[in-house]
Amino acid sequence: MNNIYYKNTIFIWAVFFLSVVVSAQKENDTEENLFQQFQDFETPDEKLTFFFNAQDLYRETSTYDWLDLVNLYLNAAIKDEDSAEIERYKLIQARIYYDLGDYDKSLAISKELYAEKEDLDIYLKSKLLDIMDDNYGQLTMYTEQIEIRKEQRELGINENVAFYDIYANLGMYRKAMEHYIDNVKKTIEENDFYAQAEYYNNLGNYLRLDESAPTALSHYKKAKGYIDVYMNLITRKKSEEEIEQANLLRGIIEGNIGKCHVDLKQYKEAIPHLESAINTLKKHKTKDLSSEITENSLAISECYLQLEDYGKATDFLSDNLETKTTKNLLRKNRLFALYYDRTEDYKNASIYLKKNIRVRDSVLDNQSELRKQQLATVMGQDLAVSQTMLAEQKLALEKSRVDMMAKERNINLVLISLLFTLVGFAGLVYAYLKSIKNQRLIAEQKYIIENALVEKDSLLKEIHHRVKNNLQMVSSLLSLQTKNTRSKAAIEALEEGKSRVKAMALIHQKLYQNEDLSVIEMQSYIESLINSVQSVYKKGGHNINITVDAEGVELDIDRAIPFGLMLNELVSNSFKYAFPDDDENGKIYIHIRKIGEKEGYFEYSDNGIGLPEDTDERANSSMGIRLMNRLANQLQTTLNIDKTAEDGVRYWFNFS
Structure with a gap:
């Protein structure tokens, strides 16, 4: 009996082991290495189509191995003097050099092919122009990039020519955002939550780079909400690749939220978002994300430096941190200088400050004139595209007018014939x-x-x-x-x-x-005004708790300008004089409300040191006080000052 039991047990385990081996073999067969699949294709056209359509080519095989293999095919084609094969393998070679980051080499190969572009079919031309567009963008050769996009439009490869990425690279973030909205928003379906997340994340990027951190933060939060909905949506099945892309986008959005908090000096709030973003992005070894990881690492190191946690700051700030862009290099040197200054190593602090000066002198000044020329080219091309569109619309309107006139003539002829044949029904x-x-x-x-x-x-x-x-x-x-x-x-x-x-x-x-x-929404205007005043008085005002209560209040421009100038004077005075020693407990309260359809009430107060005893004497000599009184006259009211307050100041008036 025991022997039968043991035999059955051995047989079951053998069957189980065999099934595992067979399933593993099947899995290997179905998931054949992309590198091997590429070699299995017989013709260069099949290889080229597979290469440009396959996803994640370099996951299992390095970029250099791909380059070596393509070079072998290319050398064989050159030996056989097969021009068609040479063109296809050079096109693949150009893309691989681009993926390696050797943009000059990739562009040089692309230009060789471009010189003989008349021999290429439309598919090869489209791939070639895409590669040249990418290379010109990476090399900041925006004038040439514009010409490539014009050619794509002329060939019918890309009907909607857009320049928002070029505007962003030139620092025109508002212009880039306007073009991005015009070109992209209409293409996004309402239930495409992933696309919505990308859209609001990009809007947030333009606003953050334009130094509108509060508005950018709200867009990033919208983007995070959309990507969370996309991830949690059980009615739509998602592939592993789609889940991976969604996680990557979520990591990028988390990092952007953290960077917004850093811009707003909210360092403790920024750290969890930045840590989450860095951990998510480091799981994916993608070159495209190295710049994101660098920016997040620099941002979190700045948080720890500002919070005086120098040990954690140096965990993220090191000489090994990749800085491919001038902006990141300058920020890295600035943070090193700040670190050494805080730790009283003034020699090293001076070294890093001098590095920044050299970078600015050697790069930024040289780029400024080039950027002006590129900007003029972009604006000129944008105007040319707009004029082309207007000309097309004018032709369409003219054709419509001619057609309408022809119809009118036909109607008149019919009416004349009816007039003679149907006299009784003429009226x-x-x-x-x-x-x-x-x-x-x-x-x-x-x-x-x-x-x-x-x-x-x-x-x-x-x-x-x-x-x-x-x-x-x-x-x-x-x-x-x-x-x-x-x-x-x-x-x-x-x-x-x-x-x-x-x-x-x-x-x-x-x-x-x-x-x-016709009107201005005062809540957002006051918040923007405060940010502007803070940028002028850089040493003060950032720790003051400012409360703005003007939600739903809208004013026309005739009242908004005096309001803005008066509020500018009041906030500036608070920053300059109200908190001379320590402003950590400083508070400013701004309140506007509408009493009726036209009447309203304004109040401004702070808890600073208050007004000096000779306020009345200063009123006649102070330009600020005289300006505020004149502005109050423009609003047909009188500025009231509460001189009995024990702490701080209080101003108020009614307006109509």
Whole structure:
């Protein structure tokens, strides 16, 4: 009995082992190495199509092994003098060099093929132009990149030519965001949560780079919400590759949220997001993510430096940290200088500061003139594309008008024939046709009026945008004048003037960003104004707790400008004078509410040291107080000051 039991047991284990071996063999057969699959194809066309359509080619086989194999095929084709094979293997070779980061080599091979592009079919041309576009982008050769995109449009490869990535590379983040919204938003379906997450993450990137961290943070949070919904959606089956891509996007979004908190000086809030992002991105050994990992590592090291945890700061900050971009290199050197300064190693701090100076002198100054030329080219091309579109629309309208005139002539001929044949019904026919004509005239007039209104709104937005740009130019001129002025009083006066100009520029910025050009939403405007004032007074104001209570209040431009200038003066005074020793417990409260349809109430207070005893005497000599009183007169009210408060100051007035 025992012998039978043992025999059965051995037989069961043998069958189990055999089934495992067979299933493993099947799995190996189904998941054949991509490198081997590439070699199994017989023709160069099959190899090329497989190479450009396969996903994650370098997961199992290194990029250099791919390059060696393609070089063997290429040398054989050269030996056989087979020009078609040479073209295809050179195209693959160019893409591999791009993936290796050798953009100059990749571009050189691409240019050889481009010189004989007439011999290439449309598929090979499209792949070649894609590679050249990518290389020009990496080498910051934006003028050449624009020409490649024009050619893609002319060949019908890409009908919608967009320049938002080039605008972003040139630092025009608002312009890039506008083009990105115009080109991408209409292509995203409402239930495509992954695409929605990518969309809001990219909007957040443009806003963060444009130094609008609070607004960027809200977009990043939207993006995180969409990617969480996508990951948790059980009604849609996702492949392993889709899950991996979603996790990567979630890691990138987490890092961006952390970087926003760093920009807002919220270092403790930033650390968990940055740590989560770094851990997620390091699981995927992808070259495209090395820059993201570097930025997150620099951001978290800055957090620990600001929190004086130097041990953890150096865990993320080291000489081995990859810095492929000038921006990351400068930030890394700045953080090293800060670390050595905090640890009182002033010699090393000086070394890293000098490194930054050399980098700026050798790179940034040389790039500035080139960027101006590239910017002019991009703007010119953008204008050319817009003019082309307008010309096409004009031709379409002209054709429509000619067709309508032809129809009118045909109708008139029919009417004349009916007039002679149907005399008895002439009156009814005339009345009926006149009614149709009136309706058409009304429809045309309505169309013209609607187009005129749209054009008016566009022109108003453009005017406000240009006014904002001119005011920013004035602000820049004041900054330049400040650098060339040694008088402390003059510098303070120029800085105050610069702050007032920024307050007015913000009004026009908010107007052209709004759908409704007649009013300004005060909550977001006040928050932006405070950020602007903080940038002027860099040594103060960042630890003050500022509360803004103006939700739902909207003012027209005639009232918003005096409000903005008055608030600029009040916040500036608080930053300069209210908290001379320690502003950690400093508080500022700003309150605006509407009492009726036209009437309202404004109040401003802080808990600083209060007003000096000679306030009344200073009122006649202080430009700021005289300016506020005149601004109050513009609002047809009187600025009230609470002189009985024990701590701080309080201003208020009613307005209509």
